[in-house]
Amino acid sequence: MIRVKNLHKSFGSNEVLKGIDFEVDNGEVIAVLGSSGSGKTTMLRCMSFLEKADQGEITFDEFHHDMVTISRRDIHKMRMHMGFVFQSFNLFANQTALENVTTGLTVARKIPKPQAQETAHEMLKKVGMEDRALYYPAQLSGGQQQRVAIARAIAANPRVVFFDEPTSALDPELTGEVLDVMKKLADEGTTMVIVTHEMQFARDVADKVVFMDGGSIIEQNGAKEFFESPQQERTLQFLRRSSKDYNYYI
Amino acid sequence: MDGRIFNLLVESFPKMLVPCLKMTIPLTLISFGCSLVIALVLALVQVAEIPGLKQLARLYIWIFRGTPQIVQLYIIFYGLPSIGVMIDALPASIIALSLNAGAYNAETLRASIQAIPKGQTEAGYLTGLNFLQIMRKIVLPQASRIAFPQLFNSLISLVKTSSLASSVTVIEMFSVAKKIAGITFEPFILYCEAAVIYLMVCTILTLVQDVCEKRLNIAWS
Numbered sequence: 001m002i003r004v005k006n007l008h009k010s011f012g013s014n015e016v017l018k019g020i021d022f023e024v025d026n027g028e029v030i031a032v033l034g035s036s037g038s039g040k041t042t043m044l045r046c047m048s049f050l051e052k053a054d055q056g057e058i059t060f061d062e063f064h065h066d067m068v069t070i071s072r073r074d075i076h077k078m079r080m081h082m083g084f085v086f087q088s089f090n091l092f093a094n095q096t097a098l099e100n101v102t103t104g105l106t107v108a109r110k111i112p113k114p115q116a117q118e119t120a121h122e123m124l125k126k127v128g129m130e131d132r133a134l135y136y137p138a139q140l141s142g143g144q145q146q147r148v149a150i151a152r153a154i155a156a157n158p159r160v161v162f163f164d165e166p167t168s169a170l171d172p173e174l175t176g177e178v179l180d181v182m183k184k185l186a187d188e189g190t191t192m193v194i195v196t197h198e199m200q201f202a203r204d205v206a207d208k209v210v211f212m213d214g215g216s217i218i219e220q221n222g223a224k225e226f227f228e229s230p231q232q233e234r235t236l237q238f239l240r241r242s243s244k245d246y247n248y249y250i
Numbered sequence: 251m252d253g254r255i256f257n258l259l260v261e262s263f264p265k266m267l268v269p270c271l272k273m274t275i276p277l278t279l280i281s282f283g284c285s286l287v288i289a290l291v292l293a294l295v296q297v298a299e300i301p302g303l304k305q306l307a308r309l310y311i312w313i314f315r316g317t318p319q320i321v322q323l324y325i326i327f328y329g330l331p332s333i334g335v336m337i338d339a340l341p342a343s344i345i346a347l348s349l350n351a352g353a354y355n356a357e358t359l360r361a362s363i364q365a366i367p368k369g370q371t372e373a374g375y376l377t378g379l380n381f382l383q384i385m386r387k388i389v390l391p392q393a394s395r396i397a398f399p400q401l402f403n404s405l406i407s408l409v410k411t412s413s414l415a416s417s418v419t420v421i422e423m424f425s426v427a428k429k430i431a432g433i434t435f436e437p438f439i440l441y442c443e444a445a446v447i448y449l450m451v452c453t454i455l456t457l458v459q460d461v462c463e464k465r466l467n468i469a470w471s
Contacts, residue, residue, distance in 0.1 A: 050372050076380065084376040090369035094391045094470055107387055108378030138471040152377060 001026045001191065002047070002160060007056035007067065009039075009046055016042045018215040020056075024160060024193055029186045031202035031223070032195045034212035035238065040195040041087075043212070044162050047193075048084055049075045061159065080108070083153030083161035087168050089145040091137040097124060097148045098133040101155045109156060123151035127181045143174030147181055154185065161185070163194040199242050203227050211235050255439055262430050262443060266423050270447055273422040277340070278412045281347035282405050288352030293359035298381055307356070314353035320414050322346050327418040343415035347408060355404050362397035363389055395466050402459045406452050413448075423447060 007020040017039045024030055032040045045051040046067065047058065053067040063078050091100050098120050105116035124130045127147040137145055146166055153161050163182065167175040179201050186192060186205045196202060202209055202223065209226040211219045211234075219232045230236045292310065295303045314322065323346040330337060337345065366389050374384035416425035427444035431437040 048376060050375070076378070079376055080378050082376060084373070086369055086373060088367075088369055090367070090373035092370055092373070092388045094388065103387055104377035104379065107383050108380075136470045149373075152373075156378065 001028075001061060003059040004043075004047060004067075005057045005059075007043065007046055008054045009042055009051060010054055016215050017046065017053075020215075020217055022047075022210070022217065024191060026159075027189050027191055028208060029190075029192045029206050030194065030208045030210060031206035032193065032210045032212060033197075033199070033202060033238070038212040039215040040212050041164050044164050044193065044195055048079065048082055048162055050084075080156070081159045083156070083158035085146070085149050085153050085161065085163045085166045087165040089137070089142070089149045089169070091145055091149055091152070093137050096134050096136055097129060097140070097151075100137070100148055101152045104152065104156055119155055120151070123155045124148070126154075126184070127151045128177070141174060142170045143177045146170065146178045150178070150181055150185070154190070160191040160193065163192060163196070165195050165197065167196070167198060197242070199227075199239075211238065213238070255436070258434060258436060258439060259443060262427075262440060263447075265430065266426050266444060266447055269421060269426045270423040270451065273415075273420065274409070274412050274424075275451065277343060277347070277415060277420070277422060278405070278409045281344050281351060281412070282408050284344065284348035285351035285355050285404070285408075286401070288348060289355030289359050292352065292356035293363060294385060296356075296360050297363050297385075311353045311356055314350050315357075319346070319350050319411060320417065322350055323414055323418060339415070339419045342418060343412070343420050347412060347415075350411075351404055351408055355401060358397050358400040358404070359393065362393035362400075365396055366392050398463065398466060399459070402455070402462075406455050409451055409455070410448060 002022075002024040004020060004022040007017050007022070008015075009017040020039070020043055022043065032043070034040050042051060046053045046056070049067075049070070056067040058065055058067050058070075058078075060078050060081070063074070065074055065078075091097075092103065095103060098117065101120035101123055102113070102116040105111040105119060106113055111119075121130060121133065124133055127150050129144060129147050129151060132140060132144060132148075137148070140148065146169075150161075150166075166182065167178050170178065175198070179198065182192070182194070182201075183205050194202070194206070206223045209221060209223050210217055211226070211232075213234050219226070219230065219235045221231070226235075227239065230239055292307045295307045298304075323343065326337060326346050327339060327342040363385075370388055370392075371384055374388050379387070412422060413424035415422050416428065419425075424444055427440050431440035434440070
């Protein structure tokens with residue numbers, strides 16, 4: 001469904017992505033793990049063209065483009081089939097939860113307002129936010145905002161939804177409500193690419209885990225295999241450090 | 251108070267108030283409206299980083315902020331006819347005031363747009379919106395609120411700058427004050443009276459600003 005080939009990206013002299021090959025199949029839930037600075041987020045942002053790649057090709061169903069020379073119009077066409085959930089929610093501050101969800105439908109896709117609102121209510125219900133439809137982002141907690149952001153991302157029925165550390169800005173108490181919604185989407189067969197630090201969630205929900213380090217994909221495997229029998233020394237080291245029962249000394 | 255001076259004040263008041271209402275205020279409002287259109291275009295061109303146009307916008311702002319308003323007005327009204335462009339006094343004043351205020355308001359708008367978190371624009375793109383849709387539906391409604399006090403500043407400033415139009419033969423409030431002062435030989439009284447009327451107009455505007463800001467602060471939170 002999505003195939004990225006030889007993706008390179010540098011910020012100044014800092015090479016963040018060193019030739020990434022990445023594939024997502026229809027209906028797959030992929031967790032992208034790795035320590036901070038390993039290039040996970042940059043990979044996601046390049047795939048959604050929030051960052052311009054220095055080199056690379058992307059195939060997304062019927063679309064096939066060079067990621068450097070791709071036109072603005074082609075980017076727009078591909079984005080119409082993508083959803084994106086940000087670490088910092090990025091809800092439109094001047095719009096209610098409902099409007100945040102309908103704007104992409106009415107303005108970008110010219111869907112009549114009543115129909116868009118019906119869809120939006122349905123989406124808000126799915127993320128458990130239908131009773132907050134008329135609240136503004138500033139009136140919602142972080143977890144609630146992120147759930148609205150998820151409703152916005154899935155409203156136009158995208159073929160894939162990217163999640164960029166969706167729970168990293170939330171306190172532990174609010175993390176659960178967002179992960180629950182994501183699990184529900186995964187169970188419904190939504191194709192998802194999730195950059196996350198939530199190991200347990202990756203283990204429970206993901207079909208496949210991709211582990212990145214230093215701008216390269218070090219290892220990718222089925223979730224079960226990845227956690228139970230990591231192949232690379234670096235992966236093992238990462239899992240040990242991130243695991244809950246890892247003992248540390250103060 | 252001397253009865254003659256009192257009579258002068260009373261008699262000249264309507265003579266100044268009428269051109270204030272008929273000329274100074276419309277001149278200010280029309281120029282301000284035009285300046286907002288200019289400012290919006292200049293700001294968007296810069297935010298969108300359109301090559302060529304962005305540099306042109308910077309050049310425009312550089313010139314209009316860097317030269318005196320009265321020089322700009324003189325170039326348009328007295329200068330342009332010598333290269334064959336004749337513009338009447340009133341349109342020339344509107345053009346000069348709009349172009350100048352446009353340069354300042356453009357900077358206000360640009361800064362306000364840039365104050366809106368970039369993430370909202372990114373989210374807009376990934377929701378399928380294009381640049382202009384993002385600006386219209388998301389960024390400008392928020393930016394205009396930030397820009398509001400500064401834009402209002404510019405409006406109040408324009409009320410007073412509009413008196414420059416008197417120097418290119420427009421009959422507005424200040425030119426009437428000058429005329430009466432010349433006839434009666436009472437410049438102190440007349441110019442003070444003109445100042446008071448300007449102050450009244452600006453006081454009303456300040457009150458309007460307060461009401462508007464209070465309303466703006468209620469929304470979205």
